[in-house]
Amino acid sequence: MNISNTLSNTATSFSKPDGREGFSLGLRAAALGLLVLFVGRLYANVLTPIESVANWVIPRIPMAWFETGLDVLGGYAKPLLYGGFAGALLLVGALGGSAYLTASRRRPASRRAIGALTLLPAAALIVAWLLVADGGVFGLSALAWLVYALGVVGPVLVREGFSTTEVQSRSRRRFLERGLTTGATLLAVGGLGAVLIKLVERMSVTSVDVRTAGMPAPFTPVDEFYQVSKNLVNPQVDAASWRLTLSGMVERPYALTLPQLRALPPVNQDETLTCISNPVGGGLIGNAHWKGVSLSSLLERAGVQAGAVDVKLTCADGYTESFPIAKAMEPEVVLAYEMNGAPLTDSHGAPARLLVPNIYGMKNTKWLEKIEIVGTDYQGYWQRQGWSDTAIIQLISQVRVPGKADKIQAGSAVKVGGIAFAGSRGVAKVEWSADAGTTWREARLGEEVALNSWRFWEADWTPERSGPAVLTARVTDGKGAVQIAEESPTLPNGSTGFHLVPVNVT
Numbered sequence: 444m445n446i447s448n449t450l451s452n453t454a455t456s457f458s459k460p461d462g463r464e465g466f467s468l469g470l471r472a473a474a475l476g477l478l479v480l481f482v483g484r485l486y487a488n489v490l491t492p493i494e495s496v497a498n499w500v501i502p503r504i505p506m507a508w509f510e511t512g513l514d515v516l517g518g519y520a521k522p523l524l525y526g527g528f529a530g531a532l533l534l535v536g537a538l539g540g541s542a543y544l545t546a547s548r549r550r551p552a553s554r555r556a557i558g559a560l561t562l563l564p565a566a567a568l569i570v571a572w573l574l575v576a577d578g579g580v581f582g583l584s585a586l587a588w589l590v591y592a593l594g595v596v597g598p599v600l601v602r603e604g605f606s607t608t609e610v611q612s613r614s615r616r617r618f619l620e621r622g623l624t625t626g627a628t629l630l631a632v633g634g635l636g637a638v639l640i641k642l643v644e645r646m647s648v649t650s651v652d653v654r655t656a657g658m659p660a661p662f663t664p665v666d667e668f669y670q671v672s673k674n675l676v677n678p679q680v681d682a683a684s685w686r687l688t689l690s691g692m693v694e695r696p697y698a699l700t701l702p703q704l705r706a707l708p709p710v711n712q713d714e715t716l717t718c719i720s721n722p723v724g725g726g727l728i729g730n731a732h733w734k735g736v737s738l739s740s741l742l743e744r745a746g747v748q749a750g751a752v753d754v755k756l757t758c759a760d761g762y763t764e765s766f767p768i769a770k771a772m773e774p775e776v777v778l779a780y781e782m783n784g785a786p787l788t789d790s791h792g793a794p795a796r797l798l799v800p801n802i803y804g805m806k807n808t809k810w811l812e813k814i815e816i817v818g819t820d821y822q823g824y825w826q827r828q829g830w831s832d833t834a835i836i837q838l839i840s841q842v843r844v845p846g847k848a849d850k851i852q853a854g855s856a857v858k859v860g861g862i863a864f865a866g867s868r869g870v871a872k873v874e875w876s877a878d879a880g881t882t883w884r885e886a887r888l889g890e891e892v893a894l895n896s897w898r899f900w901e902a903d904w905t906p907e908r909s910g911p912a913v914l915t916a917r918v919t920d921g922k923g924a925v926q927i928a929e930e931s932p933t934l935p936n937g938s939t940g941f942h943l944v945p946v947n948v949t
């Protein structure tokens with residue numbers, strides 16, 4: 444045994460236990476790897492593994508599970524899933540680093556073999572990911588994942604290299620190394636925080652039970668407008684390179700740039716949008732002023748051929764939808780590029796999204812890129828999962844006031860009011876009830892904002908007795924159809940039933 448070996452053994456015995464050292468090395472390396480994944484997601488549009496997996500899994504699980512998950516987690520499901528994924532990868536990195544360092548120190552001869560073994564699960568994950576990842580991002584996704592895997596094992600390998608070098612320069616190396624790892628750690632933590640915030644900003648995280656109390660503004664401010672999308676992280680479409688193509692069963696296929704779209708004769712339209720997933724009384728509803736171009740004018744320019752059945756829509760996030768060609772020819776179907784007087788925001792579908800009156804939000808496609816005329820009844824993303832294809836908006840009424848905090852006293856008048864919506868059928872009448880629908884009285888209707896918009900209603904109520912009461916409302920549309928009491932869930936046709944609001948009269 445020579446002197447250098449003795450010194451080396453002494454140095455090792457003074458260093459942190461291998462497991463803990465490996466843990467912290469692996470953790471930092473994983474943070475760096477994760478940073479690479481997130482930066483790639485933000486700036487090169489490379490899906491992270493969690494999104495590839497979610498894209499594959501979600502359409503394959505029963506919708507009831509999906510809905511239950513949303514019910515339990517509310518609007519936080521997406522950030523939680525994403526954060527959980529980041530946490531899991533950090534943990535895998537840390538545990539991997541720890542296991543690797545411990546094992547390789549114990550049997551230095553098999554260091555390389557163990558290194559290779561550590562890479563095996565990563566390789567298996569890459570293969571699994573490749574199998575589920577969608578289309579064109581295959582290569583890039585795999586590359587990012589590989590960087591992550593190497594990021595975990597690589598620094599541990601390098602660290603191992605350090606520990607076997609000559610003893611003389613050891614303390615200087617340690618000093619340098621410590622500086623480098625501290626710097627890298629700070630960079631990784633800061634960078635990770637910053638990109639995570641940016642990614643979370645690109646998630647649609649509206650909870651179904653927000654902002655249903657109190658009368659809403661007639662036009663919903665953009666930042667309060669509900670957001671729904673199938674994506675964990677929404678696309679950010681580059682307006683300069685964006686093209687809308689019109690193709691399929693048309694005489695003259697063509698493409699439009701955003702300036703070309705904006706140069707066409709504009710249509711201004713007030714319209715209420717609501718999600719088919721909105722429960723009775725839920726907040727996934729909003730009204731806005733939209734500006735864009737009528738879809739029929741775009742289709743007429745292309746010349747729709749005989750035998751056309753559906754308009755098929757494809758978006759930047761891979762979302763697909765469709766509706767019948769007859770619907771597409773209605774002048775009020777609008778390809779919008781402005782919302783409440785400002786360019787569409789990313790979360791609401793910039794640079795252009797469809798507005799389809801009388802039909803649930805689902806078919807109001809955001810980030811639209813491709814319009815195809817097809818000769819079949821095309822089934823889009825949600826239809827393949829069992830949601831309605833016609834997706835006609837159900838009759839909707841909500842009681843928004845009085846709220847939970849308002850005092851209601853026997854013998855004194857209180858304002859009762861809310862919203863009513865009937866798609867493009869129009870609101871003809873709203874009735875309200877203080878006994879859960881046993882007896883009805885007619886409410887006063889607010890001004891009609893627009894045929895395709897919601898309508899406010901109100902009434903004065905002077906309760907006679909104290910005790911519990913249940914407020915509710917029902918709407919009659921312009922064709923004489925009356926909202927039904929029968930309760931049905933959101934899947935597949937949108938929720939029905941009365942919005943029952945229990946109150947206590949004192």
Ligand SMILES: Nc1nc2c(c(=O)[nH]1)N[C@H]1C(S)=C(S)[C@@H](COP(=O)(O)O)O[C@H]1N2
Pocket residue numbers: 647668669670671672673674716717718719758759760762790791792803804805806807808809810811
């Ligand atoms: N490209 C794309 N468009 C989409 C969706 C989507 O996931 N991807 N979600 C739809 C659903 S389910 C609804 S309710 C509306 C919501 O529009 P908003 O977020 O502007 O309120 O967008 C629709 N358009």
Ligand SMILES: [Mo]
Pocket residue numbers: 671717718719720803804805
């Ligand atoms: Mo929706």
